[in-house]
Amino acid sequence: MSIQDEARLRWAHLQTRRHFLKSFSAGVGSIALSSILGPGPVMGASSGTDALDAFATGAPLGNDPLLPKTPHFPAKAKHVIFLHMAGAPSQHELFDYKPLLQRLDGQQTPPSLLEGKRFAFIRGIPKLLGPQATFKQYGESGAWVSNHLPNFSRIVDDVTFLKAMHTDEFNHAPAQLFMYTGSPRLGRPSLGSWALYGLGSENQNLPGFVVLISGAAAPSAGASVYGSGFLPTVYQGVQCRSDGDPVLFLSDPDGVSRDMRQRSIEAINEINRQQYEETPDPEILTRISQYELAFRMQMSVPEAMDIHTEPEAIQTEYGVEPGKVSFANNCLLARRLVERGVRFVQLFHWGWDSHGAGESEALTHGFVERCKETDQAMTALLSDLKRRGLLDETLVIWGGEFGRTPMLENRTGQDNPFVGRDHQSDVYTMWMAGAGVKRGFTYGETDEIGYQPVSGRVHVHDLQATILHQLGFDHERLTFPFQGRDFRLTDVSGRVVNEILA
Amino acid sequence: MTTRSALWNAAATSAAMLLILLFVDPAGRAPEWARFMARQHPAIVHLPIGFLLFGGLLAAFRRWQKEDQPGRVEQAALVLGGWGGVAAAAAGSWLIQMGGYPTDALFWHRVLGFVIPLAAAGTVLANVSAPTRGLRGASWTLLVGSLIVGGHLGGEMTHGKAFAAEYTPGMLKPLVGDWPTLETRFDLSQPETSSVYEVIVVPILRTNCTSCHGEGRTKGGLDLATADAIAAHETDTEDDPLITWGDAQSSLLIQRIVLPIEHPRAMPPYPDAKPLSHADVELLRWWVDSGAGFEKPFSAVARPEAIEHLLGLYGLGDILTGVFALDLPQPDSSAIAEIKDWGVTISYVAADMQLLEWSGQDSSPLHEMAVTDRIKEHVVSVDLSGGNASDADVTRLGDFPHLASVDLSRTAVTGSTLAHLAGLEYLTRLNLYGTRVDDAALEHLANLSALESVYLWQTNVTDEGVARLRDALPNAEINFGE
Structure with a gap:
């Protein structure tokens, strides 16, 4: 649709339904307006709300919903980088070292361990599978790390391991949704959207919530894991690419100059602004700010996304692969974005679903490849953030949507040259670093074969509560009214894991 | 009623009050025979309150009718109320001996409990012999004022601080003011300089222990009033040390307060005194387990989640330190x-x-x-x-x-x-x-x-x-x- 057509359509709308509503309900609009500009669910009656200031001083409408906002209490984390290993990496081959599991390798699992358990694929009585890696202790903290992560093992004193994570879901899509939206079903806002809704963005020329995807496929839950749900869509994650156009459809179309683009956007936004004054639907604000953001991004995004301007040494340190889509490229991008004030950077790296049904899913092949693709880059990311002083205010989280069983999964029951493990939701490992999280610390403990938690369990809602806490929010108070009740990321549970906070 | 009999009444009341004051030592132990009577204090005390307020109403009505001479009923109410007050004071004094009431409110409650019978007798006298109306008015004011304040303190001790004022209608709230909240028990305004001992332990010991172990009396040879006294204390050879830093289980201080209340060695002794609250026990246990000693500042001692939670119940969940503790006016x-x-x-x-x-x-x-x-x-x-x-x-x-x-x-x-x-x-x-x-x-x-x-x-x-x-x-x- 051409710009003229759109303008004509808007005008038509104004002449019909809007017009009727306007003449019919002069007062209703102002009531709705005050409910939008009044003390919001985030702010309460704080002194520093931009919206209130603007309301009091009679500033023009159309306040950008992405302007920086005030948290409940001083934030430790101003940024979050979430490194999601989509498909759920095995803790038994990375961090949760169990010598007994090695000794029991190949033995049948005792029935007592299987009673009342449900697995995604395992049927009957599986055999136990020893770790397909060798382990050593590293750092002053003495954390166990496998030989698959030779780089990461150097920086274990900077991270906190959560060894007894658990989730409610044992299939990828619902578990990913659960991790990011607090619910296994569609429709809720994602973690990054909540963060942006609560805090706004520090950089008005870049999206506040950026999603970077690498690996052979996108996360199985799709774009909903970075969607805004019922929050205004201005808070949804924007997927960027490290190769080609960083953001699709951002460049000017052929035959349209930047100047003409600017005048068009100004005209459209003027119409939208009039419309907002009549029907204060927050989605109109979203529309306005996204037109403006897109225009500003035409200049700023190519600059921010161009990792080739980084010094050679830095590119080597991350293991950047020019011209490709890679986890390393995305890690370097993540740092550049955080440095420029982007609030939330979500990385997905696909391919950790090591069932052992084929070579790419084997713990001895595909899994090892994934480790190689990520080890150097995530280590470089942490070191780079640290020496720039960014790790003080950036929370880095690594993990999958669940973990994997200590048992061998043999789906067909026939001889299989590859080994793999099934999904495990009761216990798995994640790690966090930076922004007020303890360093060189391990929280949570599993039993002698890494099958059940012993202490220090952390539920996905607890993790979410903790992330919001570091961003300066009481997870019980960061709410949004929808369909008659206040919703929050952690729904009706969640506990801040104070034990891991420095 | 004649001036003479009013004088006799005042003298007898004073004598009775003096006897109670002399023979019932608040820090002593209530005799067995008095214990039943002591527990009736809350019942007894309401009778004189009724009589005296009834007398007050009659007097007010009489003043409204411009009548100067007190009626017989008014004087009778005052005399009965006064002697009821004597009985209440006696029962109350024994009840104090049985322990379990907070000492600060108790002091003034007791003082007013003595003032009321004397004020009642004084008012009887003033009614018949006072030369000026002002003196009579003052006597009535003292009596009614003492009744209200003393009664309120009594209610506070029985039902808790906010009992009476909790449901004050909104517009009257400014009159009763904000009653002190639990926060005021532990002063955490300077977590970096105040020690755990000073801000947490001392208030707990003071409300639960030092009325017998410290403040001039050291029952069982134990003095918990000062850090030096606690540190210097030596227990009997068969007992664990008073405090074993890092091990609350092996500290006599903790052992005694967690014994079942029926146990003969449980502290504070039941039923003479109330056991420590769960929160207080946990806080003391944390102090000993953390090895914080007497000097370590509050902010330097790690707080497990359970302790954070308990402090949260006292309204002290978020403890601000450093620059965040600054109290500044709104910026321009x-x-x-x-x-x-x-x-x-x-x-x-x-x-x-x-x-x-x-x-x-x-x-x-x-x-x-x-x-x-x-x-x-x-x-x-x-x-x-x-x-x-x-x-x-x-x-x-x-x-x-x-x-x-x-x-x-x-x-x-x-x-x-x-x-x-x-x-x-x-x-x-x-x-x-x-x-x-x-x-x-x-x-x-x-x-x-x-x-x-x-x-x-x-x-x-x-x-x-x-x-x-x-x-x-x-x-x-x-x-x-x-």
């Missing part, structure tokens, strides 16, 4: 608006906190003194990274007294003016990476003892310069990018 919003117009991002650190963060690539607004001086007390963080900051800006930052974080990374700063930051007592974080600072500049940082992290990657500093800074600031993390 017109100054903030003006600075924002210059392209600086000014944001509040948190809702309900008057602290600001400053970030912007252009440093020139810092030098608009007339405007920025108005909020310089409020700014706790300045981020000029990647911008045009210069050494002159560093000089200017020294005027912002409460800065906790300064980010000058990726700027042309050489560090020659870093000495101007010397007065910043809260400065914990200084980011100088990607600047031209050198070893000479680092010398200026040696006195900034609050510093926790300094970033020096990609600068002109050398290993020796960093080593010297590490010696000067042993608690700070100096990141050199190595």
Whole structure:
């Protein structure tokens, strides 16, 4: 649709339904307006709300919903980088070292361990599978790390391991949704959207919530894991690419100059602004700010996304692969974005679903490849953030949507040259670093074969509560009214894991 | 009633009260035979209150009718009420001996309990013989006032502090004021300087223990009134030490307070005194287990989640430290608006906190003194990274007294003016990476003892310069990018 057509359509709308509503309900609009500009669910009656200031001083409408906002209490984390290993990496081959599991390798699992358990694929009585890696202790903290992560093992004193994570879901899509939206079903806002809704963005020329995807496929839950749900869509994650156009459809179309683009956007936004004054639907604000953001991004995004301007040494340190889509490229991008004030950077790296049904899913092949693709880059990311002083205010989280069983999964029951493990939701490992999280610390403990938690369990809602806490929010108070009740990321549970906070 | 009989009544009342005062020592032990009577105090006490208020009503009615002479019923009510008060005072005194009531409210309740019978007898006398109306009025005022205050204190001890005022209708609230909340029990306003012992332990011991073990009496040879006395205490050989730091289980202090209340050695002795609350026991246990001793400041002792939770119940969940504990008035919003117009991002650190963060690539607004001086007390963080900051800006930052974080990374700063930051007592974080600072500049940082992290990657500093800074600031993390 051409710009003229759109303008004509808007005008038509104004002449019909809007017009009727306007003449019919002069007062209703102002009531709705005050409910939008009044003390919001985030702010309460704080002194520093931009919206209130603007309301009091009679500033023009159309306040950008992405302007920086005030948290409940001083934030430790101003940024979050979430490194999601989509498909759920095995803790038994990375961090949760169990010598007994090695000794029991190949033995049948005792029935007592299987009673009342449900697995995604395992049927009957599986055999136990020893770790397909060798382990050593590293750092002053003495954390166990496998030989698959030779780089990461150097920086274990900077991270906190959560060894007894658990989730409610044992299939990828619902578990990913659960991790990011607090619910296994569609429709809720994602973690990054909540963060942006609560805090706004520090950089008005870049999206506040950026999603970077690498690996052979996108996360199985799709774009909903970075969607805004019922929050205004201005808070949804924007997927960027490290190769080609960083953001699709951002460049000017052929035959349209930047100047003409600017005048068009100004005209459209003027119409939208009039419309907002009549029907204060927050989605109109979203529309306005996204037109403006897109225009500003035409200049700023190519600059921010161009990792080739980084010094050679830095590119080597991350293991950047020019011209490709890679986890390393995305890690370097993540740092550049955080440095420029982007609030939330979500990385997905696909391919950790090591069932052992084929070579790419084997713990001895595909899994090892994934480790190689990520080890150097995530280590470089942490070191780079640290020496720039960014790790003080950036929370880095690594993990999958669940973990994997200590048992061998043999789906067909026939001889299989590859080994793999099934999904495990009761216990798995994640790690966090930076922004007020303890360093060189391990929280949570599993039993002698890494099958059940012993202490220090952390539920996905607890993790979410903790992330919001570091961003300066009481997870019980960061709410949004929808369909008659206040919703929050952690729904009706969640506990801040104070034990891991420095 | 004649003046003579009123005088006799006053004398007899005084004598009775004197007997109670002399023979019932509040710190003593109530005799068996008096214990039943003691427990009837709450029942007995309401009878005289009724009589006396009834007398008061009659007197008020009489004054309204311009009648000067008190009626027989009014005098009878006063006499009966007065002697009822004597009985209540006796029962109350024994009840005090049985223990279990908070000492501060108890003191005044007891004083007023003695005042009321005497005031009643005095009013009887004044009614028949006082030369002026004023004296009679004063006598009535004393009596009714004592009844209200004394009765209120009694109610407070029985039902808890906020009982009467809790449901005061909104518009009357300002009259009754804010009653003290639980927060006032532990004063955590200075968590970095006050010790755990002083802010947590002393208040607990004072309400539960020191009326027998300390304050002049040391039952069982135990004195818990001072740190020195506690530290010096030696227990019998068959007992564990009073306190074994790091092991509450093996500390006699904890052992005794967690015994079942029926146990003969349980403390405080039941039923003479109430057991410690669960919260108090846990807090004491935490104090011993943490090994905090008598000196360690509150903020330096790790608080497990259960303790955070308990303190949260006392309204002390979020304990603010350092610059966040500053109590400042609201910053000048017109100054903030003006600075924002210059392209600086000014944001509040948190809702309900008057602290600001400053970030912007252009440093020139810092030098608009007339405007920025108005909020310089409020700014706790300045981020000029990647911008045009210069050494002159560093000089200017020294005027912002409460800065906790300064980010000058990726700027042309050489560090020659870093000495101007010397007065910043809260400065914990200084980011100088990607600047031209050198070893000479680092010398200026040696006195900034609050510093926790300094970033020096990609600068002109050398290993020796960093080593010297590490010696000067042993608690700070100096990141050199190595």
